[in-house]
Amino acid sequence: MNAYSEDLQKIESSLDSLKGKEYISEPTVDFFRNITKAQYEIKSQLCKEEIPFLLTDDEIKGKMQNGIPMITWDKLPLNESYLQELFQEICKIMKNYEENESGNIQRLIDAEKSGDIKLNNLVEKLFQHDSSYFKTLSEDLKVSEDILIFVSLNLAKPFFETAAEKIKDKIADKVVMDTIWLKNCCPVCGSSAQLAKLEKEAGKKILYCSLCGTEWRFMRIKCPFCCNEEQKSMKFLEQEKSPYRIDVCEQCKRYIKTLDERKGGDEKRAFIPSVEDLATMYLDIVAEKEGYERSWFFPPSVDELKAGGESKTLH
Ligand SMILES: [Zn+2]
Ligand SMILES: [Zn+2]
Secondary structure (H helix, E strand, O other): OOHHHHHHHHHHHHHHHHOOOOOOOOHHHHHHHHHHHHHHHHHHHHHHOOOOOOOHHHHHHHHHOOOOOOOHHHHHHOOOOHHHHHHHHHHHHHHHHHHHHHHHHHHHHHHHHHHOHHHHHHHHHHOOOOOOHHHHHHHOOOOOOOHHHHHHHHHHHHHHHHHHHHHHOOOHHHHHHHHHHOOOOOOOOOOOEEEEEEEOOOOEEEEEEEOOOOOEEEEEOOOOOOOOOOOOHEEEOOOOOOOOEEEEEOOOEEEEEEEEEEOOOOOOOOHHHHHHHHHOHHHHHHHHOOOEEOOOOOOOOOHHHHHHHHHHHHH
């Protein structure tokens, strides 16, 4: 058994522990399980291949010190036939799960077949955080933006996770990592956070990358999306008896779910950020009801922030 099948087993048993919970349906858990399995199939093939990672230890340190994420597009171990295989599989799983969306998904499949979209373009634009590309593509193809981003993100994940695992071994200097980076984007791929955790011991805040899974340290009172540091416009919504809270920012109106380890966790479940995100879907509903938006992969743009500021002065 290789490391990848062990990781997959951990995720699967974590998912098993969600069975029967009233706040998450079984088809949703199965949907997530199937997507994860398809990604691990690609990861287990990728790990058999020699991926040359061309960064030296000094280059890594230099990038960290200059605030530049490690992965550059030309160094990503992207493979066209794996992309194809995963795309077909993701679309099939989505069609089975979301019958209402089958038109959207079929249009996406057709666009790929006819050459109107290229899979590596989807991954590249996602990596470059080019949200306007997805907006325009959504209008051109008549495929909802949510679906385009979901497919692109899940298509990209195994490649970025594999690259991040290679780099992780090289970032041996945790001190550098903890004191120099402290940015609102991932040190490995430059993406924004999916989830946060406050560590048990010193209450250190850790963010988890939504694309490559890397974790990094961040300031406790600072918005991980717009970098607002004004204490009075940052608050958290606590949930009774839950170790989770929702950290919200009044400046950009985004939120992030945060596990406060000092309040415990689900003892039966290992902490796997993607599974935790799924297990706490009820908190997304709470946050949205309160008027906060999730930062679905793309942090708020400068224009959005300006618009937010203007509307504040009108009130
Ligand atoms: Zn990352
Ligand atoms: Zn913010």
